[in-house]
Amino acid sequence: MNTVHQVPDLSRLSSRIPAAPSIGSTTVTKPDHIHLSFGFAADSLFPLEALEQSAQQAIRQDGARALQYSGAPGPAYILDWIQSRAASYGIDAETAQILVTNGATQGIALAAQLLLEPGDEVWVEAPTFFSALQAFRLCGASIRAFPIDGEGVQVDKLEEALIAAVHEGRPVPKLFYTMPVYHNPGGVTLSLSRRRQLADLARRYNFYIVEDDAYAELNFTGETFISLYELAPERTIYLNTFSKIIAPGIRLGWMIAHPLLVSRLRILMLGSSTAVFTQEIVAHLLKQLDFEQHRAQLIRHYWRQRDIMVTAIRSELGDEVSFELPEGGFFLWLTFPDQVNTAEMQYIAERHGVSYVAGSHFYHDDSGHNHLRLCFSYCTADRLTEGISRLAAAYREYREEHLHQGVDSYSQH
Amino acid sequence: MNTVHQVPDLSRLSSRIPAAPSIGSTTVTKPDHIHLSFGFAADSLFPLEALEQSAQQAIRQDGARALQYSGAPGPAYILDWIQSRAASYGIDAETAQILVTNGATQGIALAAQLLLEPGDEVWVEAPTFFSALQAFRLCGASIRAFPIDGEGVQVDKLEEALIAAVHEGRPVPKLFYTMPVYHNPGGVTLSLSRRRQLADLARRYNFYIVEDDAYAELNFTGETFISLYELAPERTIYLNTFSKIIAPGIRLGWMIAHPLLVSRLRILMLGSSTAVFTQEIVAHLLKQLDFEQHRAQLIRHYWRQRDIMVTAIRSELGDEVSFELPEGGFFLWLTFPDQVNTAEMQYIAERHGVSYVAGSHFYHDDSGHNHLRLCFSYCTADRLTEGISRLAAAYREYREEHLHQGVDSYSQH
Ligand SMILES: Cc1ncc(COP(=O)(O)O)c(C=O)c1O
Ligand SMILES: Cc1ncc(COP(=O)(O)O)c(C=O)c1O
Numbered sequence: 001m002n003t004v005h006q007v008p009d010l011s012r013l014s015s016r017i018p019a020a021p022s023i024g025s026t027t028v029t030k031p032d033h034i035h036l037s038f039g040f041a042a043d044s045l046f047p048l049e050a051l052e053q054s055a056q057q058a059i060r061q062d063g064a065r066a067l068q069y070s071g072a073p074g075p076a077y078i079l080d081w082i083q084s085r086a087a088s089y090g091i092d093a094e095t096a097q098i099l100v101t102n103g104a105t106q107g108i109a110l111a112a113q114l115l116l117e118p119g120d121e122v123w124v125e126a127p128t129f130f131s132a133l134q135a136f137r138l139c140g141a142s143i144r145a146f147p148i149d150g151e152g153v154q155v156d157k158l159e160e161a162l163i164a165a166v167h168e169g170r171p172v173p174k175l176f177y178t179m180p181v182y183h184n185p186g187g188v189t190l191s192l193s194r195r196r197q198l199a200d201l202a203r204r205y206n207f208y209i210v211e212d213d214a215y216a217e218l219n220f221t222g223e224t225f226i227s228l229y230e231l232a233p234e235r236t237i238y239l240n241t242f243s244k245i246i247a248p249g250i251r252l253g254w255m256i257a258h259p260l261l262v263s264r265l266r267i268l269m270l271g272s273s274t275a276v277f278t279q280e281i282v283a284h285l286l287k288q289l290d291f292e293q294h295r296a297q298l299i300r301h302y303w304r305q306r307d308i309m310v311t312a313i314r315s316e317l318g319d320e321v322s323f324e325l326p327e328g329g330f331f332l333w334l335t336f337p338d339q340v341n342t343a344e345m346q347y348i349a350e351r352h353g354v355s356y357v358a359g360s361h362f363y364h365d366d367s368g369h370n371h372l373r374l375c376f377s378y379c380t381a382d383r384l385t386e387g388i389s390r391l392a393a394a395y396r397e398y399r400e401e402h403l404h405q406g407v408d409s410y411s412q413h
Numbered sequence: 414m415n416t417v418h419q420v421p422d423l424s425r426l427s428s429r430i431p432a433a434p435s436i437g438s439t440t441v442t443k444p445d446h447i448h449l450s451f452g453f454a455a456d457s458l459f460p461l462e463a464l465e466q467s468a469q470q471a472i473r474q475d476g477a478r479a480l481q482y483s484g485a486p487g488p489a490y491i492l493d494w495i496q497s498r499a500a501s502y503g504i505d506a507e508t509a510q511i512l513v514t515n516g517a518t519q520g521i522a523l524a525a526q527l528l529l530e531p532g533d534e535v536w537v538e539a540p541t542f543f544s545a546l547q548a549f550r551l552c553g554a555s556i557r558a559f560p561i562d563g564e565g566v567q568v569d570k571l572e573e574a575l576i577a578a579v580h581e582g583r584p585v586p587k588l589f590y591t592m593p594v595y596h597n598p599g600g601v602t603l604s605l606s607r608r609r610q611l612a613d614l615a616r617r618y619n620f621y622i623v624e625d626d627a628y629a630e631l632n633f634t635g636e637t638f639i640s641l642y643e644l645a646p647e648r649t650i651y652l653n654t655f656s657k658i659i660a661p662g663i664r665l666g667w668m669i670a671h672p673l674l675v676s677r678l679r680i681l682m683l684g685s686s687t688a689v690f691t692q693e694i695v696a697h698l699l700k701q702l703d704f705e706q707h708r709a710q711l712i713r714h715y716w717r718q719r720d721i722m723v724t725a726i727r728s729e730l731g732d733e734v735s736f737e738l739p740e741g742g743f744f745l746w747l748t749f750p751d752q753v754n755t756a757e758m759q760y761i762a763e764r765h766g767v768s769y770v771a772g773s774h775f776y777h778d779d780s781g782h783n784h785l786r787l788c789f790s791y792c793t794a795d796r797l798t799e800g801i802s803r804l805a806a807a808y809r810e811y812r813e814e815h816l817h818q819g820v821d822s823y824s825q826h
Binding site: 006007008009010012013014015016017018020021022023040041043044046048051052055056059060063064065066067068069071102103105106108109113114115116117118131134135138174206207208233234235243247248249250251257258260261264266267268270271272273274275276277278280281 | 419420421422423425426427428429430431433434435436453454456457459461464465468469472473476477478479480481482484515516518519521522526527528529530531544547548551587619620621646647648656660661662663664670671673674677679680681683684685687688689690691693694
């Protein structure tokens, strides 16, 4: 009986599952290829030695309990750490308001499941994080997006749409998903006045804000903003992750929300704790790591990387592209002339040995054809520079081939 | 701003979220209390030393990659291990058919999300695993249950219900969830003829079987059965876990299904891999562990534990209870006289210093009042014996207080 040849009845599956992943992983495996597409942390900064010691301590000191369903003291230590860290940026939460998740990715999925029924409205930023789009689609949500600019999402447009929805008797959103700092992919940060306006709208129009703060700790300038959670705690589900400050492979993130919401979220997790063994290891790690020093090191590194990429872009692509200078995080969001289709240019770029993420992946309606996302966090400095010069060469080739044929050849895309 | 005092608008939450967890965790923390309720592995058998070495190796040999999103060679090694282990019990699957999950719990949740839309029918065994009931409720499914006996679920009754549904134009289930070996809580194993009949029904009535094989490796007798997956591979989503053979705290399980289903399941996981760092560690562990010897040790231990518990029950509770003798797994399912309400008796049992799980938790309609689940895997041998004698004392007290008042006093429950 060959299992592969008997095809299952796909018509019986939930109709809400998209047929394709939110983003294809690259198939390029050539060693010299430069992946400016990967939104990965710099692995040279992973605290490997401390982690090795932590794993040993976790197993030796409390192995049997650490490996049971509910774990040893580690998970409680992590809650305390998150609580005091959150307090340091102005979020006042009890540990009963904190839920440790399998990364912020699970946080997004849980927030979606907590709130959404098929047909519900979800409003997002344009562009937005592709996995969030996918999570909302999986709940059968109807998605609408609002443009960002240098100050983050244009909250005025959101307000207009809310007024219109109420006026026309159409539903307002159940949730608004936002990345208020160092936006993925936009790189921008939401201004204080827009934060206040957004918090106010959430209250007046009865929706929840899902605040994805994944890059919050990677702040290059030191300028901080009051969080949406702080402005509207009963209206906000706050998400963060260890992926950008420790390592993504540990798969630990957290949510902060009202205790009544957290108890519902626990039900969604079927009473199952997030990997307590990993939590135990990370608890030992956080005990021995000088976090402020570690964070300073990360910031120094990513800041320098951003500058290297920006310098290369200015010299190689000059006036052909525009972008907002990100004050933290991992990403640069390039805007090319309107006739450029970055999904099409991608094939040429891959031939030149460089990858990026085409803009359309960040839009629920596949628009954004003339944008692309570059990541400055993962590659080494010389690869960043070389990557940008490959990208510039690819763009020149693309422009040569396509843009001189006039605008007509684009209408079919 | 005190976050706890501003209450969120719960009316905006998805209506499918039950207000209560599937099972409350015990609040008894007295050190002498005997938790026959906990379905935990015996932690004295966790391979702690090998795990410590494995963690060290994983970090030293491949730390940077192991901690990125997609990991080092570990996840591929684990797929190979699962593939060959599955082959050893007759399941022929390519690695593209295997998906590593956060325990079998996530496997159940993913299978539910893959198939179900609100209002869909899910049919289960009565009793069944409480987290599965919760997962199906969270998808808005309509649940119906079919009784088990000494040979597993009564497939004849399932067939009658299918015939009636078709006859009356009512929907047949999207999925049937079953634990064919060493059932939790029933302890029973599905007979070969019923397996064949069930596989045949799945084909004829166009539903999927979710085969939860969590205890498959803990087989005391050596008698094996052909899996439902093998009988109907295109109709079966197979689940298993490392929780019972390595440790639950690592939170790793797996699914085996047709590649077309697995690719949809990956989409449900939002493209996120299951904790690759843990996978890397477990890969090193599986390389150095003599698994057959480890498994033999587990079996010897759990088998002896079962016998100790059974001996104690026969001597302490004698004819008052009946049960099927489990040929593997962790659980004994006791049936008391029909007038007994185990949820009520629980308070007395706790006073006597022993806990169990009341039968009603395993029924979607809270029936099963005269059953209870005991777990023989977790407590040490002398605690098992002492636990049963406390249970018997609690039962005597309960009988004294309640059963002599006649049946009337039960009609209100
Ligand atoms: C904005 C944002 N949210 C969430 C995530 C996912 O984080 P995690 O690794 O914690 O799942 C990412 C990672 O790329 C991200 O950029
Ligand atoms: C039948 C059954 N399925 C699944 C599970 C959950 O297993 P995991 O620890 O892999 O999530 C259990 C654990 O109690 C179980 O008894």
